[in-house]
Every structure is written in C-alpha cells, then in structure tokens.
Amino acid sequence: MADKVEAKEVKLTAKDFASDQDVRWCPGCGDYSVLAQVQRSFPDLVGIKKEDIVWVSGIGCSSRFPYYMNTYGFHGIHGRAAAIATGVKLANPKLSVWVATGDGDLLSIGGNHFIHACRKNVDLKILLFNNRIYGLTKGQYSPTSEQGKITKTTPYGSVDYPFRAISLALGSRATFIARTLDRDVKHLQAMIKRAAEHKGLAFVEIYQNCVIYNDGAFDIYTNKETKDDHTLYLQHAKPMLFGKNKEKGIKLDGTKLKVININESDNSINDVLVHDEFDESPLYATLLAFMAENSDLPTPVGVFRQVFRLTYDEGVENQIAHIKAKKGEGDLEKFLFSANTWEVN
Amino acid sequence: MLKEKEVKNLAEVTVRFAGDSGDGMQLTGSQFSDTTAAVGNDLSTLPDYPAEIRAPSGTIYGVSGFQLHFSSTDIHTPGDRPDVLVAMNPAALKKNLDELKPGGIIIVNTDAFDSKNLKLAKYESNPLEDGSIKGYEVYQVPVASLTSKALEDTSLSQKEISRCKNFFALGLMYWLFNRPLEPTLHWIQVKFRDTPEFIDANTKALNAGYNFGEMTEVFTTRFTVAPAKLPKGIYRSISGNEATALGFLAASVKSGLPLFLGSYPITPASEILQYLSYYKNFGVKTFQAEDEIAGVTAAIGAAFAGNLAITNTSGPGLALKTEGIGLAVMTELPLVIINVQRGGPSTGLPTKTEQADLLQSIYGRHGESPVPVLAAATPSDCFYMAIEASRIALKYMTPVILLTDGYLANGSEPWKIPHVNELPDISVKYWTQKEGFAPYNRDENLSRPWAIPGTPGLEHRIGGLEKANITGNVSYDPDNHHNMVKLRDQKVKGIVKDIPDLEVDGDQEGDLLVLGWGGTYGAITESVIKVREEGYRVSQAHLKYLNPFPKNTGEVLTRFNNILIPEINLGQLSKIIRSEFLTPVIQLNIVRGLPFRTSDIQNKIKEILGGKNNGR
Ligand code: SF4
Numbered sequence: 024m025a026d027k028v029e030a031k032e033v034k035l036t037a038k039d040f041a042s043d044q045d046v047r048w049c050p051g052c053g054d055y056s057v058l059a060q061v062q063r064s065f066p067d068l069v070g071i072k073k074e075d076i077v078w079v080s081g082i083g084c085s086s087r088f089p090y091y092m093n094t095y096g097f098h099g100i101h102g103r104a105a106a107i108a109t110g111v112k113l114a115n116p117k118l119s120v121w122v123a124t125g126d127g128d129l130l131s132i133g134g135n136h137f138i139h140a141c142r143k144n145v146d147l148k149i150l151l152f153n154n155r156i157y158g159l160t161k162g163q164y165s166p167t168s169e170q171g172k173i174t175k176t177t178p179y180g181s182v183d184y185p186f187r188a189i190s191l192a193l194g195s196r197a198t199f200i201a202r203t204l205d206r207d208v209k210h211l212q213a214m215i216k217r218a219a220e221h222k223g224l225a226f227v228e229i230y231q232n233c234v235i236y237n238d239g240a241f242d243i244y245t246n247k248e249t250k251d252d253h254t255l256y257l258q259h260a261k262p263m264l265f266g267k268n269k270e271k272g273i274k275l276d277g278t279k280l281k282v283i284n285i286n287e288s289d290n291s292i293n294d295v296l297v298h299d300e301f302d303e304s305p306l307y308a309t310l311l312a313f314m315a316e317n318s319d320l321p322t323p324v325g326v327f328r329q330v331f332r333l334t335y336d337e338g339v340e341n342q343i344a345h346i347k348a349k350k351g352e353g354d355l356e357k358f359l360f361s362a363n364t365w366e367v368n
Numbered sequence: 369m370l371k372e373k374e375v376k377n378l379a380e381v382t383v384r385f386a387g388d389s390g391d392g393m394q395l396t397g398s399q400f401s402d403t404t405a406a407v408g409n410d411l412s413t414l415p416d417y418p419a420e421i422r423a424p425s426g427t428i429y430g431v432s433g434f435q436l437h438f439s440s441t442d443i444h445t446p447g448d449r450p451d452v453l454v455a456m457n458p459a460a461l462k463k464n465l466d467e468l469k470p471g472g473i474i475i476v477n478t479d480a481f482d483s484k485n486l487k488l489a490k491y492e493s494n495p496l497e498d499g500s501i502k503g504y505e506v507y508q509v510p511v512a513s514l515t516s517k518a519l520e521d522t523s524l525s526q527k528e529i530s531r532c533k534n535f536f537a538l539g540l541m542y543w544l545f546n547r548p549l550e551p552t553l554h555w556i557q558v559k560f561r562d563t564p565e566f567i568d569a570n571t572k573a574l575n576a577g578y579n580f581g582e583m584t585e586v587f588t589t590r591f592t593v594a595p596a597k598l599p600k601g602i603y604r605s606i607s608g609n610e611a612t613a614l615g616f617l618a619a620s621v622k623s624g625l626p627l628f629l630g631s632y633p634i635t636p637a638s639e640i641l642q643y644l645s646y647y648k649n650f651g652v653k654t655f656q657a658e659d660e661i662a663g664v665t666a667a668i669g670a671a672f673a674g675n676l677a678i679t680n681t682s683g684p685g686l687a688l689k690t691e692g693i694g695l696a697v698m699t700e701l702p703l704v705i706i707n708v709q710r711g712g713p714s715t716g717l718p719t720k721t722e723q724a725d726l727l728q729s730i731y732g733r734h735g736e737s738p739v740p741v742l743a744a745a746t747p748s749d750c751f752y753m754a755i756e757a758s759r760i761a762l763k764y765m766t767p768v769i770l771l772t773d774g775y776l777a778n779g780s781e782p783w784k785i786p787h788v789n790e791l792p793d794i795s796v797k798y799w800t801q802k803e804g805f806a807p808y809n810r811d812e813n814l815s816r817p818w819a820i821p822g823t824p825g826l827e828h829r830i831g832g833l834e835k836a837n838i839t840g841n842v843s844y845d846p847d848n849h850h851n852m853v854k855l856r857d858q859k860v861k862g863i864v865k866d867i868p869d870l871e872v873d874g875d876q877e878g879d880l881l882v883l884g885w886g887g888t889y890g891a892i893t894e895s896v897i898k899v900r901e902e903g904y905r906v907s908q909a910h911l912k913y914l915n916p917f918p919k920n921t922g923e924v925l926t927r928f929n930n931i932l933i934p935e936i937n938l939g940q941l942s943k944i945i946r947s948e949f950l951t952p953v954i955q956l957n958i959v960r961g962l963p964f965r966t967s968d969i970q971n972k973i974k975e976i977l978g979g980k981n982n983g984r
Contacts, residue, residue: 042829044829044841044842072824073824073827074821074822074823074824074825074826074827075821075822076821077672077673077821078829079669080831082832089829089831090829090831090842092829093827094827095821095827095828095829096827096828096829096830096831097669097672097699097829097830097831098829098830098831098832098833099665099668099695099831099832100665100691100692100694100695100832103661103662103665103692106657106658106661106662106665106666106669107665107666107668107669107672108669109655109662109666109669110628110630110655110665110666110667110668110669110670110671110672110673110677111669111670111672111673111821112669113628113653113655113666113669113670114626114628114653114669114670114671114672114673114674114675114677115673115674115675115820115821115822117822118673118821118822135658135659135662136658136661136662136665138658139657139658139662339653342648343648343649343651343653346648346649347648347649347651349649350649351649352649352650353621353647353649353650353651355617355618355621355650355788356787356788358617358650359614359618359785359786359788360602360604360785362604362605363402363406363551363604363605364602364603364604364785365405365406365408365602365603365604366601366602366603367408367595367598367599367600367601367603367784368600
C-alpha cells in the first residue's frame with residue numbers, strides 16, 4: 024500500500040455545476056433559487072462524481088433545469104421524467120439520478136409514473152417545483168391549485184380539489200419525503216443534501232413562487248411577519264414548536280392534531296408531539312401531510328419521513344447476480360441449442 | 369384377432385384441434401407440433417384462441433383452436449383448410465366445420481354431445497345423428513368417458529380427470545399419424561415433476577388414447593407422413609415471439625451491450641417480455657412498466673445510459689408510445705420498438721393477426737419524424753430481423769420499428785439453429801474522447817456520438833427541444849430547424865446503402881410480380897409455388913425493409929407488367945408503392961384477422977394472368 028499514490032481530488036465549486044447556457048426563467052422566479060442551492064450543495068455530496076450525475080426532467084418551466092446544470096442531462100417529454108429516470112437508473116445503477124419536475128408535470132400528466140416510481144422505490148431524487156400553477160403554458164390551474172382558484176381556464180374559480188403531494192408520495196410508499204421553501208436557502212440546501220444521501224426514492228416538495236402567474240402563493244410561509252406562525256420546521260427528535268417565541272406546539276389529541284400554547288397553565292412542553300422521521304408507520308406522517316391544507320395548523324417543512332428498504336435497482340441487480348450464480352453466466356451458443364432439438368442428416 | 373390396419377402415406381396433412389378454451393387445445397396442438405417436428409416433418413402452425421381467457425364453456429365464442437400443417441416437403445403456411453378436425457364439443461364442430469375440406473376426417477368427443485352442449489352451440493338437433501355431416505369421414509369417440517375409465521384407479525377428482533382428456537385425444541392422434549409418444553411423455557415428466565399423480569394420470573390418458581386407436585374397430589386406416597428433406601443441421605421448433613426474444617438476446621451478446629426491455633403486457637406481444645425475463649443470467653433487464661408510455665420512455669432512458677434498449681407492444685400500444693418515439697428521433701438514441709400487429713383499430717381483435725400498422729409505423733408521428741421500419745417474414749425470421757433492427761438502431765443512432773404480427777408471434781416452424789459465430793457482428797463504440805466531442809457531431813453515416821453518463825468530461829444535455837447542429841444546444845433558429853429536419857431524414861434514407869437489394873424469385877421480368885411484406889411471406893410463397901405447378905409464370909418478391917425500401921425496388925417494379933400486392937389491410941403498402949414509384953399496382957386485401965388462404969392468392973394470380981378462376 025505504501026507506494027499507492029492518492030490522486031488529489033480537487034474540490035468542485037458551485038460554478039463547476041453551472042452549464043454555459045443562459046438561464047431563461049422570468050426574473051424573480053423561484054426556480055433560480057433552487058438552481059443556485061443545487062449548485063451550491065452538489066460540491067458537498069460525498070462519493071458522487073460529477074460525471075455520474077444525471078438530471079432528467081419533463082416539460083414545464085422547472086423542466087429546463089437540466090440545461091443549466093453542467094452534468095449529464097435529459098430534457099424529456101411532458102410527464103415522463105420519472106419513467107425516463109427509472110430507465111437511466113436501471114441501466115446503470117452507479118449513476119446518481121435526479122428529476123426536476125413541476126406540479127403539472129409530475130402530478131397531472133405524469134401522476135402514474137410518479138406513484139409507481141415511489142412504489143418501486145427506484146433510487147431517484149425527485150425535486151417537485153410546486154408553484155400551484157401552469158407557468159409555461161401561461162397560467163392555467165394545476166392539480167395543486169387551491170379550490171376556487173381563478174385562472175385563465177377557471178375564470179369562475181376551480182371546482183376540483185388539489186392533491187397533497189406529500190400524502191400522495193406517502194400513499195405510494197416513497198421512502199424519503201420532505202418539503203422545503205425556495206426562499207429558505209439554508210433549509211433548501213439541507214433538504215437537497217438529505218435527499219442525495221438517501222438510498223431509495225427521495226421526494227422533495229419545494230414551494231416555489233411563480234412571480235408571473237401565482238405570485239405570493241407561499242408568502243405566508245416565508246414573510247417575516249407571518250412565517251413564524253404559519254411554518255413549522257420539523258426536526259427529528261425535537262418537539263414541534265413554532266411561533267415567534269416558539270411558544271406554540273402541536274399536540275396529538277386523539278387522532279387529531281391541535282395547536283397549544285405551552286406557556287398556558289394547562290399545557291407544558293411535554294404535551295408537544297416530538298417529531299420522529301423514522302417512524303415506520305405512515306399514519307403519523309400522514310397526519311403531518313394533512314396539516315398543510317388546514318388553516319388552524321401551521322404548514323410543516325422538513326423531513327416528514329425516512330425509512331429504509333431495498334431499492335428497485337438493487338433488487339434487479341441482486342436478482343441477476345443470484346440467477347447468474349445459480350445457472351452460471353449465460354452462454355448464447357449453449358442456450359440456443361438447449362431447447363428440444365433434433366438433427367437432420 | 370385384430371384386423372391389420374391399413375397404412376396410408378400422405379405428402380402433407382393439415383390438422384385442427386378445437387375445443388373449449390379450458391380443454392387444453394393449445395397444449396395439445398403444440399405437443400403434436402413438437403413431436404411432428406422431432407420426427408422430421410416440415411411444419412407450420414396457427415393457434416387461434418378467443419380473446420376471453422375462459423369464455424363460458426360450450427359456447428361458440430369460447431372455442432379455442434390450433435391448426436397445424438405438416439409435410440414431407442418444404443412448406444410455408446399453416447394450411448388453408450384442415451384435412452382432419454378434432455372437435456371436443458359441439459361448438460368446436462359448429463365453428464370449424466365450414467373450414468374443413470370436403471370429405472375430410474372428423475374426430476368428435478361424443479360425450480360432449482349432450483342436449484346442454486348442443487343448445488349452447490345452437491344446434492337444433494344432434495349433427496352426429498341428423499345426417500348433417502354425412503359428407504365427412506366421422507369417427508365418434510367417447511373421449512371423456514374413455515379417459516375416466518383409464519383413470520378410474522387414480523386418486524384424481526372427476527374434474528381433474530376430465531382435464532386429462534386432451535391427452536387421450538393427443539394419444540389417439542399420435543396413433544393415427546404414427547408419431548412416437550416419447551417426446552410428450554418426457555414433457556409430462558418435466559412439467560409435472562412436483563405432482564407425481566398428474567404424471568401418472570396424463571401418461572395413462574396419453575397411452576389410453578394411443579391404445580384405443582390400436583384396438584378399436586372404429587379406425588381402419590392410419591397415416592404416415594415421411595420426413596421432409598430439410599438442410600442438414602440441428603433443429604428446434606420456434607415461434608415468432610420466442611425468436612424475437614432470442615434475436616435481441618443475440619444482438620445483446622454480439623454487441624456486448626446489456627439488453628434493457630421496457631414493456632407493458634399486451635396481447636399478442638407479452639410473451640416477448642416473458643421470455644426475456646427468463647434470460648437473467650445473460651444480464652438482461654426487463655422492466656414491466658406501469659404503462660406503455662413508461663415502457664418506451666424507460667427504454668429511452670436506458671439507451672441514454674448506454675444499454676441496447678428495446679420496447680415491445682401491439683398496435684394500440686404503439687399509438688401510446690408515439691410521442692416517446694418522437695423523443696428518440698429528436699435525441700437520436702438507439703431504440704428498437706417491436707410491434708406485434710393485431711386486428712384493429714382500438715381493442716379490435718386482440719388475439720388475431722393483421723398488417724394494418726404499416727402506415728402508423730412509417731408515418732404515424734407528429735412532426736417530420738423518420739424512423740426505419742423492418743418486418744419479419746416468418747416465425748424464425750423474427751430472430752434475424754431482431755438482430756438486424758438492433759444493428760441499424762445502434763449504427764445509425766435511431767429508433768427502429770420492427771413489425772411482426774399475431775400469426776408470426778404465435779405460429780411456429782422448425783428452425784435450423786445457427787451458430788453464434790455465424791451471426792453478424794454488431795460493433796458499438798461509445799464516444800469517450802474529450803477532443804472533438806460535440807453531442808450532435810455526425811459521422812459518415814450522419815449518426816451522432818453516443819457518450820454515456822459516467823464518462824468524465826463529456827457531460828452534456830439532450831432532450832426533445834430542437835437541437836443546434838453539432839453543439840446540440842437548444843435552438844429555435846429557423847434555418848437550423850430546416851437543416852436538422854433534413855439531416856434526420858437523410859440519415860434514415862442513407863440506411864439504403866446498408867441493406868440488401870430486393871430479390872426476385874422466379875423470372876426476373878415478366879407479366880406478374882407478387883410483392884408482399886412481413887408475415888404473408890409463407891402464404892404468398894406457397895401460392896406462387898402452386899400456380900407455377902399449374903404452368904403459370906409468376907415471380908415473387910418480399911419486402912422486409914419498408915423504410916427505407918431496398919435501393920433497387922423501383923427498378924424491380926419496372927420489369928413487370930403487373931404488380932400484385934396481397935396484404936392483410938386495405939392496401940397500405942400499395943398506397944406507399946404508388947406514391948413512391950408512381951406505378952399502378954393490383955391490390956388483394958382480405959382483413960379477416962387470419963392469415964391469407966393460399967387459394968385466395970392463387971385465384972387472384974390466375975385472374976390477373978387470365979387463367980381459370982374457380983372462386984373461393
Ligand atoms: S412563468 Fe412562473 S414558474 Fe415559469 S419561469 Fe416565469 S416565474 Fe418561473
């Protein structure tokens with residue numbers, strides 16, 4: 024070992040991950056922040072080489088993402104990013120495969136691919152840029168738009184109900200589920216890194232502001248005046264506290280969550296639910312997933328759930344290895360002649 | 369004393385087994401085929417089963433059939449009309465009687481001719497008694513009760529015993545056509561190795577059927593069909609779907625690329641997925657996707673990552689994959705799409721054959737979206753065309769559509785197994801050099817470099833947006849788009865220099881050329897042989913490359929006064945030939961969900977050449 028020369032790895036910087044293409048999102052779009060945080064986080068990813076990273080996307084504003092990353096990239100067709108990415112990952116499990124997608128792309132036209140990628144636990148990192156609107160097609164309501172939303176295609180308000188992306192991912196058995204905010208750059212970076220480290224399907228919902236067609240949709244969670252009362256930062260093994268002075272907590276009351284003030288005489292910090300990211304049962308995370316749509320409760324961000332299961336790509340590789348060990352490496356000549364044969368002389 | 373039974377020598381025979389979908393007719397037919405192949409006959413098969421898995425028993429629409437044509441000479445089709453019909457119930461008789469040759473042999477399971485089954489088959493009176501099948505040679509055999517009797521000392525339930533009756537019928541047919549029992553006995557041993565009671569029962573039923581033929585007075589004659597004179601070699605029986613699966617496996621081995629199949633189950637293409645999912649020790653990856661679209665797009669992802677990527681489907685699935693194929697055209701990635709054509713449109717006739725996806729394959733995409741289209745001619749040809757489709761996809765960095773059909777997929781024939789070193793080499797080189805790399809640089813074939821993720825320094829982006837020539841960056845430039853549309857077109861047209869010329873069988877010029885494509889090869893070939901025997905001068909050519917056509921196609925057409933194009937569609941190749949070569953053609957289009965009867969083609973040839981025409 025003595026004469027082994029260790030090649031000095033030059034540490035990459037955010038710049039190394041920027042491609043030479045001009046970024047063409049609208050000025051002020053939340054997508055810029057996601058791109059910047061990804062480029063800032065990626066140099067810190069341990070054990071992942073730049074040439075092994077592949078970004079796959081569908082169609083929509085956020086799906087231009089791969090063009091701006093100096094990694095391998097594939098800009099697919101509407102809704103199919105998860106399926107394309109699955110093919111990439113299965114073909115070469117060494118690759119770190121990322122999906123950039125929007126609420127229309129992933130949850131409407133691509134809903135089927137999303138739930139099946141989750142179910143199979145394909146080792147993909149899916150970043151959902153959720154702006155609750157169709158941006159690229161110029162402002163139609165999306166499957167995450169709130170009911171009553173007035174848009175070009177719903178001039179009198181939408182009548183249907185939105186998806187809760189987190190609960191959909193949970194119901195589809197995703198093994199890592201998190202939510203973050205485009206404007207909270209530290210938290211966004213932290214979630215990207217956590218997703219990268221997870222072995223299995225990692226789903227990160229990013230509340231992303233569309234300045235043109237749905238401006239301010241998430242202001243309440245990011246504005247100085249409102250965020251403390253409306254955003255709950257989930258931290259593993261920590262009590263769920265929020266409010267200006269962390270005076271409010273989430274209590275489990277029967278099967279319902281409610282807000283208590285821990286400074287009031289009847290309550291104490293001991294009444295507050297302690298977050299457990301690793302709870303195997305999806306019920307707990309489901310309760311958290313439904314908080315977002317409940318005006319009495321704050322909206323959680325952070326890691327909702329992380330569980331560990333064999334990934335689909337590993338399962339495929341293991342099975343091939345197993346069958347090879349059992350039957351021996353395939354020999355085509357032998358195989359062709361191994362059927363019921365007869366000889367003609 | 370048993371009377372010595374007469375043995376008649378026949379040159380060729382067509383047998384059809386017919387019964388309820390639950391009667392095991394497909395198994396009976398394929399066992400008879402395998403044994404017949406093993407004794408050296410040439411053969412061709414046509415399974416014909418209902419779309420329902422277990423339609424109500426006794427009904428006409430629940431009848432499942434298996435036709436087999438075997439001979440002592442080279443043959444090409446599963447036979448027009450059967451000489452022998454094995455009918456396990458009244459519905460099977462009713463459904464198939466019209467097809468039987470006049471004076472043909474009928475073997476019926478009389479036990480099934482009770483009032484309930486007769487009613488289900490919509491018979492007013494029992495055809496075995498009312499004289500309605502007088503013109504045929506009818507053998508009435510109580511198959512069910514004889515099977516029960518043979519198995520009375522087994523531990524099986526009545527229901528299980530009843531399931532063994534197809535082996536009794538098979539045994540009887542083995543006796544009638546002088547075939548050995550050993551191949552099926554061996555098959556039973558392997559198939560039921562975990563349930564000895566079924567080995568015992570099926571063996572007994574098979575033997576009982578054979579012995580019944582020997583002992584009974586009912587049969588006075590048995591038949592032999594001498595072995596065919598096939599080229600020397602080791603043979604096996606192969607269906608189109610298995611040949612397709614093996615062909616891609618071979619392409620994977622010869623190219624050194626891992627094989628990836630993205631697929632969604634669809635009749636009649638699912639077997640390709642099933643076969644390939646067994647080949648795990650070759651490293652084959654089969655991804656049973658959530659839908660057809662995921663099947664093709666996952667394959668595109670796998671192609672991007674450097675695999676030999678394929679996706680298989682049938683007509684409706686091809687429609688769903690269309691957008692994905694456009695993406696593969698734009699990203700210029702190698703991909704093979706196998707379309708096992710079936711009766712359409714919509715769900716159509718899912719278990720039947722048709723050739724009506726040719727226009728969809730060549731033209732059925734958004735934008736100017738050229739895709740090479742190949743078609744296999746026979747079940748075993750699927751093997752070679754799978755290799756050829758892979759070769760073209762990899763060499764030209766393009767999606768390729770390979771057309772087979774329900775008849776080729778399920779039909780089988782003897783196949784002289786090739787040695788691996790006789791198969792074409794497919795050399796593939798990923799691009800790895802930083803110098804001179806640009807994602808849309810092109811080589812002499814106009815194909816772009818394949819630089820796969822994981823290669824340091826070659827990080828690049830591709831996608832569905834129009835690409836700037838050479839750099840591959842997104843480009844909305846009008847002239848660039850015009851240029852790229854033309855480059856993609858030229859690339860596919862350029863494949864013409866790399867494919868064999870269209871060969872003419874028979875006179876190289878003359879009055880009539882019968883031009884076919886794909887799975888009608890057998891029917892056309894046999895028809896041409898038959899009319900030539902009657903003294904007609906007719907030539908034949910068969911297209912396996914539909915886009916681009918072989919470069920001499922236009923010139924070949926000019927050498928004949930008449931071009932006849934038989935197709936199982938309303939004239940799709942005819943339309944293309946007319947528009948490409950401005951030449952008149954005569955169409956023959958019969959779209960019944962079944963292969964052509966050779967008599968239909970023969971009659972058309974004679975009509976054109978002014979011979980006698982006896983009608984259908
Ligand atoms: S339309 Fe909205 S989401 Fe799209 S780029 Fe502009 S601001 Fe961003």
